[in-house]
Amino acid sequence: VQLQASGGGLVQTGGSLMLSCAASGLTFSEYSMGWFRQAPGKEREFVAAISWGGGSTYYVDSVRGRFTISRDNAKKMVYPQMNSLEPEDTAVYYCAADRFPIQSKGPGYGVEYRGKGTLVTVSS
Numbered sequence: 001v002q003l004q005a006s007g008g009g010l011v012q013t014g015g016s017l018m019l020s021c022a023a024s025g026l027t028f029s030e031y032s033m034g035w036f037r038q039a040p041g042k043e044r045e046f047v048a049a050i051s052w053g054g055g056s057t058y059y060v061d062s063v064r065g066r067f068t069i070s071r072d073n074a075k076k077m078v079y080p081q082m083n084s085l086e087p088e089d090t091a092v093y094y095c096a097a098d099r100f101p102i103q104s105k106g107p108g109y110g111v112e113y114r115g116k117g118t119l120v121t122v123s124s
Contacts, residue, residue, distance in 0.1 A: 001023070001024070001025040001026045001097070001113045002022075002023070002024045002025055002115070003021055003022070003023050003095045003096070003097060003113055003114065003115030004021065004022045004023075004024075004095075004115055004116075005019060005020070005021045005093065005094065005095045005115050005116065005117060005118040006019070006020055006021075006022075006118055007019040007020050007118060008092075008093065008117075008118030008119045008120045008121075009119075009120070009121070010121045010122075010123060011085055011120070011121070011122055011123070012122070012123050013085065013086060013087060013122055013123065013124050014084060014085065015085050015122070016081070016082060016083045016084075016085065017082050017085065017120060018079055018080070018081045018082065019035070019079065019080050019082065019093055019095075019118060019120070020077055020078070020079050021033070021035075021077065021078045021079075021095030021115060022076065022077055023076045023077070023078070023095075023097060024076065026097060026113070028073055028076040029052055029053070029073045030052060030099060031052065031097040031098060031099055031112075032049060032050070032051055032052060032097070032098050032099070032100065032101050032102045032103075033049065033050050033069075033071055033078040033095070033096070033097055033102065034046070034047070034048060034049035034050065034058075034069075034095075034096050034097075034098075034102030034103065034105075034108075034111075035047040035048050035049075035069065035078075035080050035093055035094065035095060035096070036093070036094045036096060036107065036108040036114070037089075037091035037092065037093045037094065037120075038091055038092050038094070038117070039088075039090060039091040039092075040090075040091075042091075043107060044094075044107040044108055044109070045060060045107055046060055046102070046103060046105070046106065046107060046108060047059070047060055047063055047067065047080070047093070048060070048063065048067055048069040048080055049069065049101065049102035049103040050069045050070065050071050050078065051101070053073075054070065054071050054073070057069050058101075058102075058103040062088070063082075063089070066082065066083050066084045066085075067080050067081065067082050067083070068080065068081045068083075069081075078095065080093075082120070085120075085122045086122060087122050087123070087124045088122075089120060089122050090120060090121050090122045091119075091120060092117035092118065092119050092120075093117055093118055093119075093120055094108070094114050094115060094116075094117040095114070095115045096108055096111040096112075096113060096114045096115070097111070097112060097113040097114075098111045098112045098113070099112065
């Protein structure tokens, strides 16, 4: 199984970025998909998750209303659209997959699969 995240970069406060995660080696539609992030010197935290069919989404309070997670089961892709970015959003973002709801996994150390991260830096 591979989860390849991309789309990170440097953006100014208030700007937007769309990350993407390409999955391979798994029956994508059977997995809850989600994103975690880890800022320098901080614990990893859950950011967003989306259910198998895409009908339900979940967000940490700090990003609700600014981030939108979506998935394309035909392409085996998951996307968080991140708007109104703040310096506090600076972190390495990780894509994850699990047959159980990602949002129940806490900071994500027990997820089935986690990809290498992509760095998002928000300048003030």
